[in-house]
Amino acid sequence: MNRIVLIVLGVVLVLGAISLSSALFIVREIDQVIVLQFGRPQRVIQDPGLHIKVPFIQNVQVYERRVLGSDPPGEEVILADQKRVVVDTYTRWRIHDPVLFYQAVNSEVQAQQRLSDIIISALRRVLGNYTLTQLLSEQRTEVMAQIREQVDDEAKALGIAVTDVRIRRADLPTQTSQAIYDRIRSERDREAREARAQGRELAQQIRARADRERTVIVAEAENRAQAIRGQGDADAIRIYADAFGQDPSFFSFYRSMEAYRNSLGDSGTTMVLSPDSDFFRYFGDISGGAGASAPAPAR
Incomplete structure (x- = not known):
């Protein structure tokens, strides 16, 4: 008899423990709980702590309270x-x-x-x-x-x-982005071609302007050089004329010496002239050692 009572008491205690464990639940601070009875909401619990529900009849649905x-x-x-x-x-x-x-x-x-x-x-x-x-x-x-x-x-x-x-x-969208990229690339290529064409045109203009300026400068320089040469020739003629007027004999002698040097130098020129030519009038007196000496240059 006592053994049967102990068995029954043990079963009751086990069932009580199971019922108590199913009746108690804890609500965390981050949770909110709906107590359901046969699937129907009975109450909402938002306070954290230990709470009780009817075991085997009620259950809970837990949701977040956080964002x-x-x-x-x-x-x-x-x-x-x-x-x-x-x-x-x-x-x-x-x-x-x-x-x-x-x-x-x-x-x-x-x-x-x-x-x-x-x-x-x-x-x-x-x-x-x-x-x-x-x-x-x-x-x-x-x-x-x-x-x-x-x-x-x-x-x-x-x-x-x-x-x-x-x-x-x-x-x-990807398709639109690619189309925009292609269009931008095409526009940049066109702008690059236009810039290169403008650069080539500008370079041609600069070269043409430089050529014109060079032509003008060269022409002006040649004109100036001709003017200087003309002035130099005029001055030389004037100096020769003045020198000839002051001492014609010496001037004639000097011109002959210049002619000898230019004609009988290292150029290898061959000339056939008569010995009594006026070109050799100064050679006759020097080679023969006779006759009148060349007139002394006037001083």
């Missing part, structure tokens, strides 16, 4: 100026109404998917009213505020409060 993030993939959007851009955003949100959140999406994974759809729709609606220039200007803050407001309004139906929506990047 969560959503980083949907980049989405291609058409702007007001008909330009296409791939917009990459990030969103910060938190579970504002746990019961509504449980009924609408049940889990954070489903919430991320629904929130991503809401963000993409808001991006298309808002960015469709702005140009790329406006999107890259100071109006960017205004654009972000409108997107956040629209996303927050739609996310309230999911029990979500959106705290921030930001555009991380706004890039042109």
Whole structure:
């Protein structure tokens, strides 16, 4: 009898321990808990600590109280100026109404998917009213505020409060970027060709101007040289005339000596002249040693 009582008492204690362990649960500071009874929300617990529920009948659903993030993939959007851009955003949100959140999406994974759809729709609606220039200007803050407001309004139906929506990047699509790159490269090549053509034309103009200036300078130099030579010849003639007038005999003798040197020098010139030629009048007196001497130059 005592043995049966002990067995029953042990079973009761085990069942009591199991029931007590299933009835107690701990809520962390970063969590908020919904107590469910047959799948229906009974109460929400946000205070951290040890709490009790009805064992085997009630269960709990735990959600984050912290701010969560959503980083949907980049989405291609058409702007007001008909330009296409791939917009990459990030969103910060938190579970504002746990019961509504449980009924609408049940889990954070489903919430991320629904929130991503809401963000993409808001991006298309808002960015469709702005140009790329406006999107890259100071109006960017205004654009972000409108997107956040629209996303927050739609996310309230999911029990979500959106705290921030930001555009991380706004890039042109790959095809558009390549087309723009090709167009810019073509324009730069055209500008380079035009610059080279202008450079060649300018070089030709400079060379032509330099040739004209060289021709003018050479002509002026030749004119000046001719003038100087003419003046020198005139001065020489005048000097010779003056010298001839002062001492004709010496001048005749000097001119003859110049003629001898030029004619009988090392040039190898052969001349056939008569011995009694006037050209040799000074040689006759020197070689023969007779006759009258050459008149002495007047002093």
